[in-house]
Each structure stands twice: as C-alpha cells, then as structure tokens.
Amino acid sequence: MNPFSYVRAVDSADALRQRAGHAAAYLGGGTNLVDLMRETVARPEKLVDVTGLSSAITQSDDGGLLIGAAARNTALAEHRVVRTRYPMLAHAILAGASGQIRNMATVGGNLLQRTRCAYFYDTDGSHCNKRRPASGCDALEGFNRNHAILGASPACVATHPSDMCVALAALDATVHVEGKGGARTLPFIDLHRLPGDHPDIDTTLEQGELITAIALPPLTFASRSNYRKVRDRSSYAFALISVAAALKIEGGHISDARIALGGVAHKPWRAFKAEAALQGHEATEPVFRAAAMAELADAQSLSRNGFKIELATRTLIATLADLAGGAS
CATH class of the missing domain: 3.30.390.50 (CO dehydrogenase flavoprotein, C-terminal domain)
Incomplete structure (x- = not known):
C-alpha cells in the first residue's frame, strides 16, 4: 500500500475542495477501496472521507425516497419503506454481503465498487485493460467463467459486482451528484458505462464529482x-x-x-x-x-x-x- 494523506470532509463543498488538484479518492466504508489499495490496484495519494455527509433516508414530496449517499447498506435494507414498497432492493442488499460488511459499506460507495475479475486484481503479470489501458485482456482466453455475456468488447469482458445496483437499475433510480460545474442528476442506468475501448473508465462521472444521494420514484407496483x-x-x-x-x-x-x-x-x-x-x-x-x-x-x-x-x-x-x- 502506497503512502497517502487523509482528511475528513465536513460537507460536500469541503469534499470537492479537498479532492481538487490531487490524485485523490473519496472514502466511504472502504470495503472495496481499501482492498484495492492493499493490492496496489488503486494508489490514491489522498483519501477524502465522506462518511460525514448525509446518511438520511427520507420520503420525498412526490412519494418516492431520497437516500443520502453516506447511508449504510444495513440501514437502507432495514428501512420500513424499502422493505414494503421496494422489496427487491432490500433483498438485493441482504444478498450482497455479510452483516459486518453491510454495516460498514455506504450506498454511494456501493455504486462505485469495481469489478472482481481476478486479472484486474493480479498486478504481478496479468494483462488487464481496465487496470492498465492498452495492455490486453487475459480473461478473453483465460478463466472467464464469471465474465460478461452482454455488452462486452474485445477490450474487456469483466462484470459489475454490485447486487444493490441491479435493483436500483430496475427501479428507475436517479443519482444526484455535485462537482466543479455544480449539482446535477442523471438516470441510474446512465451512471455506469459499457467497456468499449476504455474499460478503465467505469462511470460517466466527471473528474472529482461526488455522489450525494440516490432518488427512487414512487413506483407503486414495485411492492410486487x-x-x-x-x-x-x-x-x-x-x-x-x-x-x-x-x-x-x-x-x-x-x-x-x-x-x-x-x-x-x-x-x-x-x-x-x-x-x-x-x-x-x-x-x-x-x-x-x-x-x-x-x-x-x-x-x-x-x-x-x-x-x-x-x-x-x-x-x-x-x-x-x-x-x-x-x-x-
């Protein structure tokens, strides 16, 4: 693990300011990022802790749900409205990880977790375009039992690991983000990218943008x-x-x-x-x-x-x- 500095953001504006101009990463629960740092796949020089940002889960004016990005996975899965009106989301979170991990992991961090492809994690000789662009993809002819069958490219056949994100995609969720250009929202299905020629880029977020909340619409039939x-x-x-x-x-x-x-x-x-x-x-x-x-x-x-x-x-x-x- 490379040396890094650490700072705890007091709000979203502070988080954006602390990350600007640095080879930095936002830190939520750290259940994926810290693993990537241990394996030297990720080498941030600075961690900006955003767990102090909003963790509130509240019903919105339209009858939907607004979920703060710092909400813990356990809190979301156990929320009464989620269990009764969006049960697929509660089931997905519970299927995703142990109680200990769910207690640490944040909703925003879950959205940004990276693939668990073995070649992505193997820094000692494996070729991986996601980890090192233009180096090749050993999974194409290697051990690819867990890999993609839809939307893949010659550059990458890795799969997205999140369970929660599958439910959010089905539920027509939207993502609230803040960046140097201000605040914006985007449909959840537009947050993540297919690999194309640049599998090293996982999302459509701009450099330094911070996820602040996820909104669920009042999809009444989602109770079934x-x-x-x-x-x-x-x-x-x-x-x-x-x-x-x-x-x-x-x-x-x-x-x-x-x-x-x-x-x-x-x-x-x-x-x-x-x-x-x-x-x-x-x-x-x-x-x-x-x-x-x-x-x-x-x-x-x-x-x-x-x-x-x-x-x-x-x-x-x-x-x-x-x-x-x-x-x-």
Missing part, C-alpha cells in the same frame, strides 16, 4: 418485486446471474414491468427488451420464456461461460413466475 441471485455457494459470493424484477398485473395481463440483470455485463443491465416483450401479455411461462429469449438474443459466450445464457434465461423465468404467482 423480488431479487433472485444465483451464486456458486450458499454463503456470500458474487452473482453468476441475478435478476431484479417487478410486475404490474391487471386482469391476468402484464401492464407494466421493470427488470434488470446482474452478473451479465460491465454494468447493471436493464432488460428493456424483456420488459417490452411482456407488455399486454398474459402472465404465463411461455410469455416469460419469450421475454427472456428476446433479452438474451444478443448474448455471446466465452470459452467457459456459455452456461450463463441458459442460466440467465431460467433465472429470469423463475423470478417472473414467482411474482405472477403472487398476483391477485
């Missing part, structure tokens, strides 16, 4: 939602495939849907094709299968992860069937 995660072991592990889904069923027909997939791409994958394929149809297994196949029609496997296409298909069908079974 769930998060299903498939992993290699029953204890905590990163998803091979995950599905966050909400259904609105009226008279036996699907009138609205929100779906996102995890473990399949460089970013949380909003399943727009599957959502469109469900609209107006009966809530039946053949319809769910057609929707899954529409979403995964462009999936491309690597040498060791071809099973993920069928696994994603089955997991999406099972999640939708569970939700439809609870319809009145």
Whole structure:
C-alpha cells in the first residue's frame, strides 16, 4: 500500500475542495477501496472521507425516497419503506454481503465498487485493460467463467459486482451528484458505462464529482418485486446471474414491468427488451420464456461461460413466475 494523506470532509463543498488538484479518492466504508489499495490496484495519494455527509433516508414530496449517499447498506435494507414498497432492493442488499460488511459499506460507495475479475486484481503479470489501458485482456482466453455475456468488447469482458445496483437499475433510480460545474442528476442506468475501448473508465462521472444521494420514484407496483441471485455457494459470493424484477398485473395481463440483470455485463443491465416483450401479455411461462429469449438474443459466450445464457434465461423465468404467482 502506497503512502497517502487523509482528511475528513465536513460537507460536500469541503469534499470537492479537498479532492481538487490531487490524485485523490473519496472514502466511504472502504470495503472495496481499501482492498484495492492493499493490492496496489488503486494508489490514491489522498483519501477524502465522506462518511460525514448525509446518511438520511427520507420520503420525498412526490412519494418516492431520497437516500443520502453516506447511508449504510444495513440501514437502507432495514428501512420500513424499502422493505414494503421496494422489496427487491432490500433483498438485493441482504444478498450482497455479510452483516459486518453491510454495516460498514455506504450506498454511494456501493455504486462505485469495481469489478472482481481476478486479472484486474493480479498486478504481478496479468494483462488487464481496465487496470492498465492498452495492455490486453487475459480473461478473453483465460478463466472467464464469471465474465460478461452482454455488452462486452474485445477490450474487456469483466462484470459489475454490485447486487444493490441491479435493483436500483430496475427501479428507475436517479443519482444526484455535485462537482466543479455544480449539482446535477442523471438516470441510474446512465451512471455506469459499457467497456468499449476504455474499460478503465467505469462511470460517466466527471473528474472529482461526488455522489450525494440516490432518488427512487414512487413506483407503486414495485411492492410486487423480488431479487433472485444465483451464486456458486450458499454463503456470500458474487452473482453468476441475478435478476431484479417487478410486475404490474391487471386482469391476468402484464401492464407494466421493470427488470434488470446482474452478473451479465460491465454494468447493471436493464432488460428493456424483456420488459417490452411482456407488455399486454398474459402472465404465463411461455410469455416469460419469450421475454427472456428476446433479452438474451444478443448474448455471446466465452470459452467457459456459455452456461450463463441458459442460466440467465431460467433465472429470469423463475423470478417472473414467482411474482405472477403472487398476483391477485
């Protein structure tokens, strides 16, 4: 770990000022950043602690929810409104990590965690375009069982590791940020990037911008939602495939849907094709299968992860069937 300085920001303006002009990083719970520093993947010269910023979770005027970026994952998962109106989000957080990690990790930090690709972490000889641009990608022909089947590029096939982010993508969340250009908001699905030719750039944030809050809209039918995660072991592990889904069923027909997939791409994958394929149809297994196949029609496997296409298909069908079974 390289030497670094440390400062605790008193508010967002102070955080932006402290980071300006430095090879610095914002520090939340540190559950990912500190690991990256130990492995010398990340080498910030300065850490700006932002855990003193807003951690409030409050209902907004439109009936949605505003979540301070410094809120701990445990607090969000246990919040009454989240458990009753956005259960997929509570389930995703609980599936993501142990209680000890959830107690430390912040919501803002969760959004910015980096891939767990083994080649990204291996600084002793592995080629990784995300860690060192233009060096190559050893995962293309290497051990790629956990890697992307959607949205990948010849430069990178890594997947995004977050469970929480999959639910936030499905829920039409928006992200509040502040930077040298002032405050702005962006749709959550636009926060993370596909790799393209620059997999070293994970997000669309400008240099030094700070996430201050996440907003959830008053999506009433999200109370009928769930998060299903498939992993290699029953204890905590990163998803091979995950599905966050909400259904609105009226008279036996699907009138609205929100779906996102995890473990399949460089970013949380909003399943727009599957959502469109469900609209107006009966809530039946053949319809769910057609929707899954529409979403995964462009999936491309690597040498060791071809099973993920069928696994994603089955997991999406099972999640939708569970939700439809609870319809009145």
